[in-house]
Amino acid sequence: MPEHVLMSEVEIITDGGRRRRWSATEKLRIVEETLDERSSISVVARRNGVAPNLLYRWRRLMLAGGSVAVADDDDVTSNKVVRQLEERIRELERQLGRKTLEAEILREALDKSRAKKPTLLARSPLKGDTP
Known part of the structure; x- marks a missing residue:
């Protein structure tokens, strides 16, 4: 060839x-x-x-x-921004949940302390009384 x-x-x-x-x-x-x-x-x-x-x-x-x-050259809101905003929302929801739980615990503690207060006063002697 x-x-x-x-x-x-x-x-x-x-x-x-x-x-x-x-x-x-x-x-x-x-x-x-x-x-x-x-x-x-x-x-x-x-x-x-x-x-x-x-x-x-x-x-x-x-x-x-x-x-x-x-x-x-991207969507109106880029996916990166959306992910960042979703992450921020999750963080804020987590913080809100923690604060809500703290408020409930404090409310219960306050209710219990108010319930105990009148009984303690009824049992304790008054200043002018002598036993």
């Missing part, structure tokens, strides 16, 4: 650059282009150098959460 058939050239494509960062205004402008019924998302993505799936994501986020979601 000829040598050129046995040895084929292999082309390695590497991405030398970093991810592109899109500003909120750029994202909104591109998403607004997709809302025009005359152009498809794929055409708008190609024209602006954006991957179509990323453009679909931006569009979904904008329609779901408005410009705030698109600006942060």
